[in-house]
Amino acid sequence: MSAPTKVILLAMLALFSCAATAADVLRIYNWNNYIAPETLERFETECKCRVSYDTYGSNEELLAKIAAGATGYDLLVPTGNAVESLIKQHALLPLDKRKLPNLGNIGAAYLDRFFDPGNVYSVPYAYTVTLIGYNEQKLHQLGIPTNTWAAIFEPRYLRKLKGRVTVLDDPRELMAAALLYLGYSVNDPNETHWREAAGVIMRAKKYWAAFNNTSYIRLIAAGDIWLAQGYSNDFFQAGLEARKAGKNFTIGSVIPEQGAVLSLDSMVIPRHAPRPDLAYRFVNFMLAGSNSAELTNLIGSGNPNVAALPYIKPAIAATAAIFPDRQTLARLEQLRDLTRRQRQLLNRLWTEIKLY
Amino acid sequence: MRRLLVWPPQAYLIAFFLVPTLIMVASSFAWPGEEGGLSSFWVRDAQGIHFDLTFDNYRDIFTSRLFLVLFARSLGYAGLTTASCLLAAYPLALVIARSAGKYRNLLLLMVIVPFWTNFLIRIYALMIILGPQAALARILNALLDWVGLTPVSLLFSPFAVLVGMVYIYLPFMVLPLYANLEKHDPDLLDAARDLGAGSWQRFWRITFPLSLPGVMAGSALVFIPALGAFAVPDILGGTRGIMIGNVIKMQFLEARDWPFGSALSIMLTLLALVVTGLAAWLARRKVGAGV
Numbered sequence: 001m002s003a004p005t006k007v008i009l010l011a012m013l014a015l016f017s018c019a020a021t022a023a024d025v026l027r028i029y030n031w032n033n034y035i036a037p038e039t040l041e042r043f044e045t046e047c048k049c050r051v052s053y054d055t056y057g058s059n060e061e062l063l064a065k066i067a068a069g070a071t072g073y074d075l076l077v078p079t080g081n082a083v084e085s086l087i088k089q090h091a092l093l094p095l096d097k098r099k100l101p102n103l104g105n106i107g108a109a110y111l112d113r114f115f116d117p118g119n120v121y122s123v124p125y126a127y128t129v130t131l132i133g134y135n136e137q138k139l140h141q142l143g144i145p146t147n148t149w150a151a152i153f154e155p156r157y158l159r160k161l162k163g164r165v166t167v168l169d170d171p172r173e174l175m176a177a178a179l180l181y182l183g184y185s186v187n188d189p190n191e192t193h194w195r196e197a198a199g200v201i202m203r204a205k206k207y208w209a210a211f212n213n214t215s216y217i218r219l220i221a222a223g224d225i226w227l228a229q230g231y232s233n234d235f236f237q238a239g240l241e242a243r244k245a246g247k248n249f250t251i252g253s254v255i256p257e258q259g260a261v262l263s264l265d266s267m268v269i270p271r272h273a274p275r276p277d278l279a280y281r282f283v284n285f286m287l288a289g290s291n292s293a294e295l296t297n298l299i300g301s302g303n304p305n306v307a308a309l310p311y312i313k314p315a316i317a318a319t320a321a322i323f324p325d326r327q328t329l330a331r332l333e334q335l336r337d338l339t340r341r342q343r344q345l346l347n348r349l350w351t352e353i354k355l356y
Numbered sequence: 357m358r359r360l361l362v363w364p365p366q367a368y369l370i371a372f373f374l375v376p377t378l379i380m381v382a383s384s385f386a387w388p389g390e391e392g393g394l395s396s397f398w399v400r401d402a403q404g405i406h407f408d409l410t411f412d413n414y415r416d417i418f419t420s421r422l423f424l425v426l427f428a429r430s431l432g433y434a435g436l437t438t439a440s441c442l443l444a445a446y447p448l449a450l451v452i453a454r455s456a457g458k459y460r461n462l463l464l465l466m467v468i469v470p471f472w473t474n475f476l477i478r479i480y481a482l483m484i485i486l487g488p489q490a491a492l493a494r495i496l497n498a499l500l501d502w503v504g505l506t507p508v509s510l511l512f513s514p515f516a517v518l519v520g521m522v523y524i525y526l527p528f529m530v531l532p533l534y535a536n537l538e539k540h541d542p543d544l545l546d547a548a549r550d551l552g553a554g555s556w557q558r559f560w561r562i563t564f565p566l567s568l569p570g571v572m573a574g575s576a577l578v579f580i581p582a583l584g585a586f587a588v589p590d591i592l593g594g595t596r597g598i599m600i601g602n603v604i605k606m607q608f609l610e611a612r613d614w615p616f617g618s619a620l621s622i623m624l625t626l627l628a629l630v631v632t633g634l635a636a637w638l639a640r641r642k643v644g645a646g647v
Contacts, residue, residue, distance in 0.1 A: 060609035067392035067612070089391045163488075163509045169590070171610055205595045210512040215483065215591070224488050224511075340390055340612075347611035351422055354598045355429070 024049035026278040029065075029073045031265070032057055034126070034301075036294035043285050049278055057214075058170075066091060071272055074279040079263045080115040081172075083122050084337040086268065092121040093269040099280040102287030102307075109329060110264060110304035114336065122266035123283050126295055127302040129332060130173050130261040131321055133216075133235035133253040135226040138164075144227075149181035149256045152229055153200050158207035164226040166219065169211035171350040172335055173261060174201060177229055180258040186333045191345065198349045205353065217241070220251060231263075232321045236300030253321040255328055262332035264304065296322075377625075384618035385409040392612035413619035423603075423620075427627060430600040433514075433589075434582040437521040441529040441578045442571065444522065449533035449570075450563075453540075467530050475524065479591050482520055486511040486592070512594035520588040525581065529574035536570025537563070568639050575635065580628045600624055 026047070032055045040051055054073075056062045059082035066076075066086065078086060086092050097103060103123065110124045134146050142160045144151055151157050152167060167174050176186035178197035188194075209225060216228045221241035228235075235253035242251050267286065269279045286292055289307030296303045296312050302322050303309070309317060317323055324332065338346065387395040387410055399408045417423045452463045470478065485492060488509060497507040510516060540563065548558045586601030600620065607617030 058609065060612075063392055063612065064608055067389070085391050163512075208595050209509065210594050215480075219487075222487075222489065340388060343611050344613065347606065347613065348420075348422070350606070350610070351426070351598075351603055354596070354602070355422065355426055356596065 024275075024278070025052055026050070026075065026275060026282055027052045027054070027073050028075045028077075028282070029054045029056065029062065030075075030077045031055060033299060034077065034265075034295065036298045039286075039291050039294045042291070043282060046285065047278060047281050051282075066270075071270070072274060073270055074273040074275045075282055076268050076270060077125050077265050078268065079265050080113060080334045081337040083266055083268060084115040087116060087121055088337075091271055093271050093273060093276060094120050095123070095269070095283075096280070100284050100287065102284050105287050105289060105292075105305050105307040107304050107306045113264065113334065115334070116266070122268045123287065124304040125265045125267050125286065126292075127262055127264040127304060129232040129255060129302065129321060129324065130168070130177070130229065130263065131232055131235075131253055131255045133220060133228050133230050133238065133251060135220065135223065135249050136252040137249045138226040139252075146252065147254050147257050149177055149258050151227060153178065153181050153204045155203060155207065158204055161227055162207045163209045164224075165208045165228065166210050166212040166216045166225050167208055167229040169213045171346050172338075174211075174229070175346065175349075176261050176333075176335060180256070180260070183258070186259075186261055187336045189342070194345065194349065198353060201353050202356070211354065221245065221247070223247060223249060232302065232319075233300040236316070236319065236322065255321055255324060255331070257331075259331035259333060262329075262334050264334060380618045380621055383615055384413055384622050385411070386615045386618075388613045388615050392614065394614055410615075413616045414623075416616065417619060417623060426598075426600050426603060427623070429598075430583055430624075431627070431631070433517065433521065433585075433599055434579050436518055437525060437582040438529075438575050438579040440518065440522045441526050442575060445526060445529035445533055445574065446571075449530050449537050452530075452534050453537035464531075464534065467527050471527055475587070476591075478523065479520055479588060482516070482523065482592065483511060486516050486519070509594075512592065512597075514593070514597060516592040516594075517589050517597050520592045521582055521585060524588065525578040528577040528581075532573040532577060533567065533570045536567050536573075540566055572636060572639050576632050579632065583628055583631075584624055 024047075026049055028051060030053065034055075035053075040053065044051055056065070059079050062076065062078055063082055063085055066089075076086075083092075100123065103119075106124050110127070111119055116122045132146060132149070132151060134151075139146055139151075144157045144160065152165065158165065167177075175194065175197050178200045179186055179188055179193065181200060182193070182196060184190075184193050184197075212219070212228075216225065216230050217234045217238045218241070219225045220228050220235075221238040222245075223242075232253060235251055239251040239253075242249065267283050269276050269283075273279055287305065287307075289305055289309070290311050292303060292305040293308040293311030295301055296308065296316060300316055300319070300322055303312065320328065382397070383394050386397055387408065389395050395408065397407060397409065398405050448467070452460060452467075455463060484490060487493065488511065493510045496510070500507055544562055544566075545558050548562055553561065583599075584601045584604075585599060586605050589597045589599050589602055601624075604617050604620045604624070607613045607620065611617075
C-alpha cells in the first residue's frame, strides 16, 4: 500500500471513530491554556464522555465567532463584559441551580456581579488582575516606584526605561489603566475623560517598546523588557521562566495604588447547546475545590472558589497580586460592556493612538 | 460541449470571488448590529418594507485624515516591501535560472523549504534574532557606540516590520521571476554579445525588458498581500507600526463594527486594483517603448 493511500485510510478511520462516539461529546470553547490536562482527563473518565476543546485568545474573538453564527458549543468561559453582551443577545441558557450543588463553593465577593445579577446565566470560573509586572532589580536600581500606574505613564520615569516597557495591545485595558492613573473609574462614561486618558497614552507611548499581549511573558523573563502592563497569571509564569533559566533577576508584580481591572471569567451554557446535560455536569465538576485548584496551580490564575484554597500551592496562595486581600479587592473594578457609540469612539481614539 | 467545459472555472470564480465581494459591498452600506454583526438590510413599518442603508462608513473614511494617513502608510510599507523583494529576488532568480539543470531544483527547493515552517514560528524566530540581546543588535549597537551614536532598537520598529514582510513574501517574487527568466532564449544574449553589447547593455536591453511580465507578476503577488498585512506589524511593529489590515481586523473584533470593516476592506481592494492596474499600464508602455 502506498503512503498516500495509507494516510487517506487512516483519516477515514479517524472520521468514523469520531462518528461512533459523537453521541457523548461535550464541546467546550475556552481560553488558551485555561484548564489543566489532568482535570479534563478526570472529567472524561467520570462522565464517560469525550471533551472536544476549542480555544480563543480574546473575548472579542469569542463574540465575533458567536455573532458570525457559530453554534454547537456546550460551554463558554467569557469575561464579565462579554457575558453581559451575550446576555443582551439572548444567547445564553438560564441555569437550573438544582443541577449545581457545588455552587455554594464560590466566594460571596464573586457572586451576583453587575454583568449577571443573581447569577442567572453564569458561574465564576477563575480571574486575573491587570497590573504592573517588573524586573525587580532593574527598577530598584533606577529608583522607579512600582506601586503606581505612574511608572507606565510618567515621562520622567519612562525616560530611564525607554524601549524597555510594553503595554497591553487592548484598547479597553490600556484606557482603563490611563483612566485609573487620572483618578477616574475604569467604567467612566465621560467622553472628555476618555480623551484625557488618550492624551496620557499618546504622551507616554514614544517611550514604550510595543503594544503586546502575548510575548511580554517571554520578553520580561529574558530581560529584554523591564516593565510591562499585563495579567497577574502571566507575570507568575514569567517569574517561573526567569527562575528556570537561572537569570540573575526576579519578576515582581503589584496591584497599583490607584486600583486595577479584575477580569472574572465565568462558565456559561449557550441557549442552543446540543448537550446542556454534559455542560451542567462539567460546571458542577469544576466547582469542586480540588478540580478548580488545579488550574490555579498550573497557570497562577486567581480562584473565586473558597473550597479550592486548601489545594492551592502555598506560594501561589500567598502572592498578593493573585489573591488580593479584602482591602485591595475593594480597589479592583470589572470592565463593563460598552455601547455601540462608546465602542465607535474608543475605536477612533485607539486608531489614532496606534497610528501616530 | 465547450460551454460545459468552461463552467467549472466560472463557478469557482462566482462562488469564491464574486459572491464574497458582493456580500462585502452590501454589508459596507449596512448599519452595525448592536452587539456585532449586521443590522437588518430593511425595515418593515406602516408604509411597507424599505431599505435601511447608509453611506456613513464611506463618509467617515473620506472625511477623516486618520484613514488617509493610514492608507498612505500601508501603501508605503507595501511599496517598500515590493521594491526590497524585487531587489533581493532578481539576482537570486537569475542565478537559479542560469545554473546547471541539476542544481536548479535544489536551489528552488531551498527557496521553498522555509515556506513549510509555520508563518508564526518564522515571525517569532525573527523576534529573537532582532531582539536587544541577540548578536545582531549587540554588534550594531557596539559599532554605533564606537562612532559615538546612540544605540537603536531593531525589534519593534518599522525596520523590523519591513524585514518580516520581505522575509515572508520573498518566495512570491522569486518563483514568478524564475519562471520567466528560465524561458529566455540564451541565443539572444549570444547574438547581442556578437554585435558588441557589454554585459550591462545585454541585461538592461534584453534580459530586463523580457522579464517585465515576471517582474509584474511577482510584484503583484507581493504588493497585494503586503498591503493588507496585519500579523507582521502586530508582532514586530512598535508603537507606531499599524497598517490598514490591523484596523480592519479591529473592526471585526474590539469595535464590533462589521460594516465599517467591510467599507475599509472595499477601499483596500480598490486601492490594490488601482495601483496594480497603473503599474501594469506603465510596464506595458515601457515594453512598447523599449522594443
